[in-house]
Amino acid sequence: xxxxxxxxxxxxxELVHLLSIEGLPQSVIHHILDTAGSFLSVNDRDVxxxxxxxGKSVFNLFFENSTRTRTTFEIAAKRxxxxxxxxxxxxSSTAKGExxxxxxxxxxxxxxxxxxxxxxESGAPYLIAQHCAPHVHVVNAGDGRHxxxxxxxxxxxxxxxxxxxxxxxxxxxxxxxxxxxxxRSDIHALTTLGVPEIRAVGPKTLxxxxxxxxxxxxxxxxxEGIRGADVIIMLRLQNExxxxxxxxxxxxxxxNFGLTPEKLQLAKPDAIVMHPGPINRGVxxxxxxxxxxxxxxxxxxxFGIAVRMAVMSIIAGNDAK
Amino acid sequence: MSTLLLDAEALYTDLVRGVRGLLKPDTGLVGIWSxxxxxxxxxxxxxxxxxxxxxxxxxMHRDDFGSKGLGGTDHTxxxxxVNGRHILLIDDVLFTGRTTRAVINELFDFxxxxxxxxxxLVDRGGRELPIEPAYxxxxxxxxxxxxxxxxxxxxxxxxxxxxxx
Numbered sequence: 001x002x003x004x005x006x007x008x009x010x011x012x013x014e015l016v017h018l019l020s021i022e023g024l025p026q027s028v029i030h031h032i033l034d035t036a037g038s039f040l041s042v043n044d045r046d047v048x049x050x051x052x053x054x055g056k057s058v059f060n061l062f063f064e065n066s067t068r069t070r071t072t073f074e075i076a077a078k079r080x081x082x083x084x085x086x087x088x089x090x091x092s093s094t095a096k097g098e099x100x101x102x103x104x105x106x107x108x109x110x111x112x113x114x115x116x117x118x119x120x121e122s123g124a125p126y127l128i129a130q131h132c133a134p135h136v137h138v139v140n141a142g143d144g145r146h147x148x149x150x151x152x153x154x155x156x157x158x159x160x161x162x163x164x165x166x167x168x169x170x171x172x173x174x175x176x177x178x179x180x181x182x183x184r185s186d187i188h189a190l191t192t193l194g195v196p197e198i199r200a201v202g203p204k205t206l207x208x209x210x211x212x213x214x215x216x217x218x219x220x221x222x223x224e225g226i227r228g229a230d231v232i233i234m235l236r237l238q239n240e241x242x243x244x245x246x247x248x249x250x251x252x253x254x255x256n257f258g259l260t261p262e263k264l265q266l267a268k269p270d271a272i273v274m275h276p277g278p279i280n281r282g283v284x285x286x287x288x289x290x291x292x293x294x295x296x297x298x299x300x301x302x303f304g305i306a307v308r309m310a311v312m313s314i315i316a317g318n319d320a321k
Numbered sequence: 322m323s324t325l326l327l328d329a330e331a332l333y334t335d336l337v338r339g340v341r342g343l344l345k346p347d348t349g350l351v352g353i354w355s356x357x358x359x360x361x362x363x364x365x366x367x368x369x370x371x372x373x374x375x376x377x378x379x380x381m382h383r384d385d386f387g388s389k390g391l392g393g394t395d396h397t398x399x400x401x402x403v404n405g406r407h408i409l410l411i412d413d414v415l416f417t418g419r420t421t422r423a424v425i426n427e428l429f430d431f432x433x434x435x436x437x438x439x440x441x442l443v444d445r446g447g448r449e450l451p452i453e454p455a456y457x458x459x460x461x462x463x464x465x466x467x468x469x470x471x472x473x474x475x476x477x478x479x480x481x482x483x484x485x486x
Binding site: 034313 | 380381382386387389390391394395397426429430431432
């Protein structure tokens, strides 16, 4: 039986699905990060593979395209020795009119052990977790504007790696926050881990005022937003999500909120610069910053594999009861 | 033999002698996390061996993952190339042999050793796999439910932690 208050946890408080960082206890987050540390060293071995998920089938269900995220989950599952099946759902069953739950029921009949789900509708992974067989585990790989928990966790791994302690940090999240499930997951994780100052930085159209209710300081001025920051998380300007006229132009955005070497000077001298990728050079981040010595964008990618290995091996080892 | 009479320090003295007899010119000591790693660390010093010991854990290769899940974090650290080396695995207590099997698999993920030998402080019987130590400082049969493992105090002295006595 799933946890009454949090459908991700079983009755012992152990993680059986990863659907959102919201509501996860600090201990569970630290356990995932500690476990990820173990998997990072697997890359240094002659055999870059461990047998924890041998004989298990991981289905990547991407109802929304994302080659990069799907690939990182695929690599992580393969390094755990799972069999990985990639389904381009966007172009197959759903296009023929099959419902989400029928698709999942069919794949369960093929003996799936884990679903990695990306969906444009918020809550789709929850729905699947509620209706799948008890031995099946679900990982949310991004749902609508709601959550992208593995990205949030790899961001926390990166921050912990470079900054050690969360409890004295100022973290600025900059850019298109209204459309960003990454920002939401990061804010929940940072709050749970005890970060005293989280800033959401961007124009009024992209940084909603209700973020204040999450304990976030909202800044519509870039200088104010990044001054004295230890960590700057730049978000991608989501062109494909912007239907209305929320911005005058990409050039205008870069002028006001793009991270340039000059603006970076306002942050602490040892501040790190993060970005979930793919980066838009010259739109939200200058090349000199993206490739500069304070950038940890590529380590984020490496850590992301280890974090996804940790999540998959932890949930696969926990019983739904 | 009652476990209460098990003197870990006295057995360690025997283990030093036993391990000395098993050493080849290029033997690398690898301690099984966590008790075996403490023993290997002290053996390295007491036997005057050069370099750092290896530490190996069974986390990634456990056969009870399906029922127990991920037991903890991985502590494997092999600061030397295992290819062609004679590896002497050290453990505190040998029981079913399942941990030994798992760490041998772990070891082979790093390369192909010339040989693998096992020395333990206590062989408590109850084997479920065809694994035998080349040396054990003590042998006894304990009830299955009894837990026995090595403990180490701040001064580095060994004792046994016994549960379910």
